[in-house]
Every structure is written in C-alpha cells, then in structure tokens.
Amino acid sequence: MNRLIKVLHIAPQNFAGMPMDFVNMQNANHYKARLVTMYPNTLKFPEDICLNLNSHTGKYAKKWRDSKIDAKVSGLKYYKSKNPIEALYFKLRDLKNTPKIFSAINHYDLFDYDIYHFDGGMDLFRDLRFARKIKSLGKKIVCCYFGSDLRTRGIFKDLDEISDLNLTVEFDHTQLYPGINYLFFPFDVHQYKIPIRNNSKIKIIHSPTNRLFKGTDKIIEVIREVEAVRQIEFVLVENMDREEVLKIKSTCDLAIDQVGGIAGGSGYGKNSIENLSMGIPTFVEFSSGYLDFLKENPFIACNINNLKERLLQLIDNEQLRRAKINEGRAWAEKYHSYRSVNDKLDLLYYDNKII
Numbered sequence: 001m002n003r004l005i006k007v008l009h010i011a012p013q014n015f016a017g018m019p020m021d022f023v024n025m026q027n028a029n030h031y032k033a034r035l036v037t038m039y040p041n042t043l044k045f046p047e048d049i050c051l052n053l054n055s056h057t058g059k060y061a062k063k064w065r066d067s068k069i070d071a072k073v074s075g076l077k078y079y080k081s082k083n084p085i086e087a088l089y090f091k092l093r094d095l096k097n098t099p100k101i102f103s104a105i106n107h108y109d110l111f112d113y114d115i116y117h118f119d120g121g122m123d124l125f126r127d128l129r130f131a132r133k134i135k136s137l138g139k140k141i142v143c144c145y146f147g148s149d150l151r152t153r154g155i156f157k158d159l160d161e162i163s164d165l166n167l168t169v170e171f172d173h174t175q176l177y178p179g180i181n182y183l184f185f186p187f188d189v190h191q192y193k194i195p196i197r198n199n200s201k202i203k204i205i206h207s208p209t210n211r212l213f214k215g216t217d218k219i220i221e222v223i224r225e226v227e228a229v230r231q232i233e234f235v236l237v238e239n240m241d242r243e244e245v246l247k248i249k250s251t252c253d254l255a256i257d258q259v260g261g262i263a264g265g266s267g268y269g270k271n272s273i274e275n276l277s278m279g280i281p282t283f284v285e286f287s288s289g290y291l292d293f294l295k296e297n298p299f300i301a302c303n304i305n306n307l308k309e310r311l312l313q314l315i316d317n318e319q320l321r322r323a324k325i326n327e328g329r330a331w332a333e334k335y336h337s338y339r340s341v342n343d344k345l346d347l348l349y350y351d352n353k354i355i
Contacts, residue, residue: 004032005355008110010130011119012038016209016270017045017242018146018169018185019119025186029342036110038124043242051104051124053097076177077154090126101125115354117142118163120149121156128159135162140354142166145173145180147269148213165352167345171290172266181348186341187273189332194279194325195250199233202315205252205280207237207245207271215260215285215304222307230315252280253321254314259285260304266290268299273336276328281314281321283307298328 007026011019014037026033035048081087101124105111116134121143124130135141143159144167151172160166168174169185197203204223208214216236223234235252237245249255255275257268265287275282276298283300291301302310314321334340349355 004030005115006113007031007033007115007117008113009033009035009117009119010037010122010124011035012122013041014045014047015041015120015146016043017041018270020046020048021186021188021270022117022119022144023048024188025338025342028338029346034108036104036108036124043240043245045242049104049108051097051100053100077150078157079154094125094127097125101130105130111137113139115140115142115349117144118159119144119146121145121159122149123156123159128156131159131162140164142354144168144183145170146185148210148263150176151263164354165348167348170266171293172263172287175289183344183348184335184341185270185273186338187270187277187332187336189273189277189329189337192274192277194329197251197253199251199253201231201233202254203233203235203252204254204256204311205235205237205249206256207240207249208258209271213261213263213266214258215262218260218304219256219307222304222311225308226311226315230312232315246274249275249278249280254311255280255282256307257282257284259283259302259307261285265303267294272299273332276332279325279329281324281328283310296331298324298331300324 009019009023014020014035019035019037023033023035037047037050038053040047040050040052081090111134116139118131118141131141141163142165143155143163146169150168150170166177166180167183168177168180169183171182173180174182206214206216206219208216211217220236226232227234235248237248257272257275258266265285267286267290268282268284272282272284281300283302285303286294286299286301300310300314314324
C-alpha cells in the first residue's frame with residue numbers, strides 16, 4: 001500500500017465502545033480511520049466526531065424501542081416503519097438534522113474517504129441520502145452489524161443493495177442473513193491485566209445493558225438460590241460510568257453475561273471479552289449451533305436451568321477457576337486482538353475488491 005487508506009465509520013452511537021475499537025484497530029494497522037456518531041453514548045466511551053443530534057431518551061423511548069423486539073426472529077428482516085406516524089417522525093427528524101449533518105460533512109470533509117463503514121447498518125439520514133451520494137462518487141461501502149440492529153430493527157434494503165461487503169460480529173446473524181461474513185470483533189486485550197484477588201467470598205458480577213436480552217431477572221432468582229447454600233457476594237452493575245464498572249470488575253472472581261434472555265442463547269459480546277481479558281471466568285448461554293461454531297472456547301456454557309449447578313461447580317473448585325482464568329485470557333488474545341481481527345478484515349477487503 002503506497003498510502004494510508006482512509007476509512008470512515010458511521011454509527012448511531014459508540015455503543016459499548018465497539019465502533020471505536022474498529023477505528024483504533026485500523027489506525028494501528030496501516031489505515032487512517034475516524035468515527036462519526038450521531039448521538040453521544042451514555043456510558044462515557046470515547047468519542048471522535050459526535051454530531052450531538054437530539055435523541056429521545058427516557059422510559060417512554062425505551063418502551064417504544066423494546067416494543068420492536070421480536071423474540072422469534074427466524075429470517076432476514078427488512079426495516080419498514082410500523083405505522084405512518086413513525087414514518088413521519090423519521091422524515092421530520094431528517095429534515096431537522098439536515099443543516100447540522102451537512103455542516104459536519106463540509107467541516108470534516110467527510111466525502112474524502114476511501115471506505116465507509118456503516119456500523120449498525122445505519123446511514124446519517126433515514127432516507128439513506130449520504131450512502132447514495134458516496135456510492136455515486138465511486139466509494140466502497142461496508143455494513144457491519146453489531147447486535148440487535150439486524151435482529152430487531154432489520155436491515156435497510158436499499159443500503160444492503162449498494163453495500164460492497166456485509167459483516168457481522170454476531171453468530172446468530174449468520175443464520176438470519178445467509179452469506180454475511182462473520183468477524184470476531186476487535187478488542188485491545190493487552191490494555192488489561194489480570195489482578196490478584198483475595199476475596200473472602202466468591203464475588204460474582206452481572207452488568208446488563210438490557211435486562212430483557214441478558215435475562216437479568218431470571219439470573220437474580222438463581223443467585224438467590226445459590227446464596228442460600230454458599231457464601232457469595234453478588235454485584236449487579238447498571239447505568240454506571242465505564243471506569244467505575246472496570247474498577248468493580250477488577251475485584252470480581254466470576255461473571256454472568258447473558259443467560260435466559262429474550263434472545264435465547266445469543267452468546268457473548270464485548271462485556272464477556274473484557275471479562276476474559278481481566279481473568280474473570282464468564283457464564284454465557286449459547287445455542288447448540290453457536291457452540292458447534294465455537295468448538296474452541298473458554299466460556300462456561302449454561303442455560304437458566306443449569307446455571308445454579310454450573311455456578312456451584314466453579315465456586316467450589318479453585319483449581320478449575322484458575323484454569324479458566326488462563327484459558328480465557330489466551331483465547332481472547334488469539335481471536336479478538338487487533339492484529340488477529342485486522343488480518344481477517346484485510347482478507348475480506350481484498351476478496352471483495354474493497355482495496
């Protein structure tokens with residue numbers, strides 16, 4: 001490569017810090033990447049270019065978003081407005097946001113990139129005018145799906161048709177969207193150390209971003225059963241600044257990610273890899289197909305019916321806990337490190353004539 005290839009990532013938010021992880025990975029590996037987000041994230045993950053557009057938050061906005069969740073998604077779903085009111089809302093939102101978005105486009109010269117990643121599969125505008133414009137300029141478009149975007153909202157059909165490459169970091173997406181390319185998400189494993197812990201009681205953390213997806217209420221019921229027979233300390237972390245969450249995590253012996261959630265066996269995410277990097281064995285529910293796909297993995301696979309049994313197994317066996325600590329860290333480095341993921345992404349770029 002004679003020059004640094006410029007990549008612009010566009011995302012609604014730097015959700016869980018994952019879009020920025022892609023940017024940091026590419027900046028460390030022969031690319032010049034930036035991130036544009038439409039809304040500031042609420043957990044103080046780093047921002048790059050944030051447009052600070054108005055977003056509806058609060059319990060009613062959450063109820064509206066949760067109403068879109070379909071626990072029985074069985075195939076590829078295309079986005080469409082639920083009703084004329086929703087369609088009008090997004091049309092008016094685009095109209096209101098247009099001056100601010102185009103001001104940022106001009107100020108940051110956002111047409112001057114080679115590759116455009118629509119992280120979460122969303123354009124700056126609901127009507128996809130930015131994506132259509134860059135496509136007319138001969139730019140390369142990549143859509144990368146991170147989680148519930150493809151399951152609950154669905155993909156934007158017109159954007160999908162002009163995309164040069166479609167990626168996902170979620171295994172169940174490969175079943176919903178035949179032909180999509182799976183990529184282990186990048187994570188800066190080496191920024192984390194495994195601390196020495198000397199807790200008098202086994203300390204178990206659960207840090208959900210969405211209780212429905214993570215199965216939080218069911219997990220709490222199981223924890224109460226475990227507390228009746230073992231001396232443990234359960235830590236439930238919600239709506240807390242990231243740095244504070246990391247401090248608390250560093251003191252914990254075990255972690256429960258998602259078990260018994262509405263998505264049922266959807267596997268692990270960034271939260272789990274963060275746990276493994278810090279030497280925290282992690283309980284996760286996987287579908288049988290996902291476990292077949294991840295033949296080599298360090299997770300404690302379980303469901304809500306055997307979570308208590310698996311917890312007791314780890315609580316009572318210090319040797320097993322130590323083995324899982326080392327296994328988890330090594331696996332995270334092998335599959336999720338910046339170098340490993342970037343090498344795979346490079347191959348996908350080449351195979352799809354992105355570079």
